[in-house]
Amino acid sequence: MMILRTLKRQPLHGYALAQVIKRTSNDLLQIEEGSLYPALQRLLKEELVKADWRISSTNRRVRIYKLTAAGAKHLEHEVSRFEKMLEGITRVLAPGES
Numbered sequence: 001m002m003i004l005r006t007l008k009r010q011p012l013h014g015y016a017l018a019q020v021i022k023r024t025s026n027d028l029l030q031i032e033e034g035s036l037y038p039a040l041q042r043l044l045k046e047e048l049v050k051a052d053w054r055i056s057s058t059n060r061r062v063r064i065y066k067l068t069a070a071g072a073k074h075l076e077h078e079v080s081r082f083e084k085m086l087e088g089i090t091r092v093l094a095p096g097e098s
Contacts, residue, residue: 001082002029003039004067004075007049013062014040040065048074 006012006020017040018031031039043049048071056062067075 001075001078002031003036003043004048004071004078007065007067008072008075011064011066013056013064015062017065043071047071 002021003017006017006024009020012020014033014036018033018036022030040049040051043065044051047068049065050068051063051065053061054064
């Protein structure tokens, strides 16, 4: 969900994607390469993202990932599910309730 949400803002290559998530979360969330690239491959296979090879500003080949329409729809569904789950967790953890 974090990968899709980040790619909704802008297409990015893998390293930049991990850095944006880290920066946006104030360094609380760090995605390791060993988790990120398999997740991106799964998202590609499910056609939730697409990717193109480009030349970066440092003249290196990078794979740029972009959210697809199906990915945006999936993200919307997952965010809704997450918000409901978070609401339930908040109610369970609320003080004064037994």
